[in-house]
Amino acid sequence: MARDENRSRSATDRVGTICRALRRAIIEQALEPGAKLPEDALGERFGVSRTIARHALGQLAAEGLVELRRNRIAVVATPSWQEARDTFDIRIELERLVVRQLAGRLSKAQIAQLHAHVDAEDEARNGPDAISIRLATEFHILLASMTESPILIRYVSEIAYRCCLTLSLFSRPHSSECAINEHRLLIDALANGDADTVMSLMHHHLDSVASRALVAQSKPRGRDIMDILAPYADLPRPMQAASRDAAPAGSKAGAGKAAG
Amino acid sequence: MARDENRSRSATDRVGTICRALRRAIIEQALEPGAKLPEDALGERFGVSRTIARHALGQLAAEGLVELRRNRIAVVATPSWQEARDTFDIRIELERLVVRQLAGRLSKAQIAQLHAHVDAEDEARNGPDAISIRLATEFHILLASMTESPILIRYVSEIAYRCCLTLSLFSRPHSSECAINEHRLLIDALANGDADTVMSLMHHHLDSVASRALVAQSKPRGRDIMDILAPYADLPRPMQAASRDAAPAGSKAGAGKAAG
DNA sequence: GGCATCACGTTTGCATGCACTTTTGCCATG
DNA sequence: CATGGCAAAAGTGCATGCAAACGTGATGCC
Incomplete structure (x- = not known):
């Protein structure tokens, strides 16, 4: 019902605001896959502390739009x-x-x-x-x-x-x-x-x-370095080069991070 | 390879731990729908600070297992x-x-x-x-x-x-x-x-x-008080009415504070 | 007695600080 | 000149502290 709409809309729902902004930036490709999202920067940009930014990133990660790796800067997700x-x-x-x-x-x-x-x-x-x-x-x-x-x-x-x-x-x-x-x-x-x-x-x-x-x-542009370079990495010799850039799909595949 | 696999499983993934614990507690009905989940209590129980507990609650809310209302204690979700x-x-x-x-x-x-x-x-x-x-x-x-x-x-x-x-x-x-x-x-x-x-x-x-x-x-047991009582609320004065404003169904929002 | 008001304890909202991890640039060494 | 390692810098992980909001019981008024 309408009774709990006001809390998340009009009230100071700052993490929601950040989420929406980032979502939109992501799907409009203002933020390309792989783009870094440091908590500090987000916090500063939106005028909040890292706590909020962090929370927003958590949300987005739960939605699968960003990837969160421990102790590393969050990045926009790059689906395989x-x-x-x-x-x-x-x-x-x-x-x-x-x-x-x-x-x-x-x-x-x-x-x-x-x-x-x-x-x-x-x-x-x-x-x-x-x-x-x-x-x-x-x-x-x-x-x-x-x-x-x-x-x-x-x-x-x-x-x-x-x-x-x-x-x-x-x-x-x-x-x-x-x-x-x-x-x-x-x-x-x-x-x-x-x-x-x-x-x-x-x-x-x-x-x-x-x-x-x-x-x-087709080649996943903007993907993680390791994956971009994967097809180039196992070229036996620099000579008989790259006719085969058809990109082995899931080389580093599985790609770990499932639910959670 | 395997460079970042260990991080999220065995490493100090405390919010994940709490999530799993709560999920399980919820689906085993150890925590019934509507049960309160204060950040303090969770933090103390799992030996972490409110920050972590809060984050875990955020996750579970994103999954739809708990409900988060602003400035209110989180509760186990009670789907309609x-x-x-x-x-x-x-x-x-x-x-x-x-x-x-x-x-x-x-x-x-x-x-x-x-x-x-x-x-x-x-x-x-x-x-x-x-x-x-x-x-x-x-x-x-x-x-x-x-x-x-x-x-x-x-x-x-x-x-x-x-x-x-x-x-x-x-x-x-x-x-x-x-x-x-x-x-x-x-x-x-x-x-x-x-x-x-x-x-x-x-x-x-x-x-x-x-x-x-x-x-x-069938009756949703354990559901929110207001909803549980809804069917009882509009009984037309069993013997003699206490008051004429017998709790209309959706009145929970205003009931507590506003009056105006 | 009933009802509105208020004040206090509880609980969340959020920022900040510190420790730890990763990254990067630099230097010593072979 | 290449390589391994170290140390500073950057960034996250997390706890804690303080302020505001909510819930509740006590108080006063009608």
């Missing part, structure tokens, strides 16, 4: 290709659930709101890539928020942000073209009300977004 | 019936994904491990309910962990714990009977390798667990 693939797989299921719950149950106002958002996407299409990606992501979050299921909203948001991060890592300059159209189709199908149709539409949409982005395991 | 239902819906999708990835790909050792776990469940069947519930939950987490997808593992674990919490809230004494059998069926189907079969099996399994637990919106 495999993680990216897994993330999209999860996302597909989650969002199928979203549209299943939504199909045929949206009010006219909600449909209008969705259309308005896509309009905004359209406008931003020629702007910077980061903005289009963010808007596309927020479309899905908007959709999720219409389920009014806090848990679903949270998971979809989280996953969507992670996918967004992934996209910024792997995707080529322009892949959001057709996605906008697919968003419109989605809205129409939702209004129309056939759950199966809209589920399959969503599935296809996300699948193709993932495919467009994750084709051929 | 609707949230519970939503949680299970999400869980079904996620775990379908798990078994889809796993079907026909498990090693003999893994199958043995799964069977061993179910054996443990079997043994605990006559023990305290909380233990059976925990083991049943951990079966699913074990399954998820076999996907070796960190993200999927994390989400399934989180969701499963939340469901576990829900179960402890809503479920009647003994509903885990048949679940154990269903676990065995699941393993067999996984070994057999037909993805569709095992997915539908998992779906049915979770669905029936949810149904057994969430039938008829």
Whole structure:
């Protein structure tokens, strides 16, 4: 209910503020994957002490947007290709659930709101890539928020942000073209009300977004030094050089840090 | 290699320790929903300062196991019936994904491990309910962990714990009977390798667990006082009214302080 | 007696300080 | 000249202290 909204919105929710700011900076690629996030700097920037900054980083780490290594500076997360693939797989299921719950149950106002958002996407299409990606992501979050299921909203948001991060890592300059159209189709199908149709539409949409982005395991730019250099490291000799930069996927893989 | 693997497991990962302890205490109902978790107390109990305890609470709040209200003592989360239902819906999708990835790909050792776990469940069947519930939950987490997808593992674990919490809230004494059998069926189907079969099996399994637990919106025991009393509050004056402003349902916010 | 007010103890919110770890630049040494 | 090691610098890990907010019981007023 509304009773505990005021505490986290209007009240001095400083860690939430920092989280939102960082989230946005990350998904807009103002902060690239691997970028360092020292507590001091954040604290100073946002006018708070390290305690708060640290807490915010903890939150973001729990969401998978930043990586926290002990005694080391926090960095923006750099999902591996495999993680990216897994993330999209999860996302597909989650969002199928979203549209299943939504199909045929949206009010006219909600449909209008969705259309308005896509309009905004359209406008931003020629702007910077980061903005289009963010808007596309927020479309899905908007959709999720219409389920009014806090848990679903949270998971979809989280996953969507992670996918967004992934996209910024792997995707080529322009892949959001057709996605906008697919968003419109989605809205129409939702209004129309056939759950199966809209589920399959969503599935296809996300699948193709993932495919467009994750084709051929392109090089993860900005990734950790060790990983970037991995393919170069085991060249037997400097001579017969690098035709094979197809990058062995999970060399340092597993990549340790799971839940926790 | 292995350069930073030791850090977070064996090293002084105190907040992780506290998280694990609390998680377990919560899902075993040692800490019932609504139970207070003062930072001081936790800190003292685990031999750390409030800083650490606070951080752990933050983590658990991010996982949805505890509720954090500003300037108030943290409490174990008490999911509403609707949230519970939503949680299970999400869980079904996620775990379908798990078994889809796993079907026909498990090693003999893994199958043995799964069977061993179910054996443990079997043994605990006559023990305290909380233990059976925990083991049943951990079966699913074990399954998820076999996907070796960190993200999927994390989400399934989180969701499963939340469901576990829900179960402890809503479920009647003994509903885990048949679940154990269903676990065995699941393993067999996984070994057999037909993805569709095992997915539908998992779906049915979770669905029936949810149904057994969430039938008829049974009273949420241990829930917030205001909610527990809600149905009693609008009884039309049993004999002779104390006052006319008999606590409307959502009045908890203003009740305490405002009056204006 | 009922109700509003107030004051005190409790608990969180947050900043700061210190110890410890990692990193980096520098120097001695082979 | 290359290499190993040391020491200063930077940054995190964590405890503690203080202020503000909340909860509660006591007090005074009607």
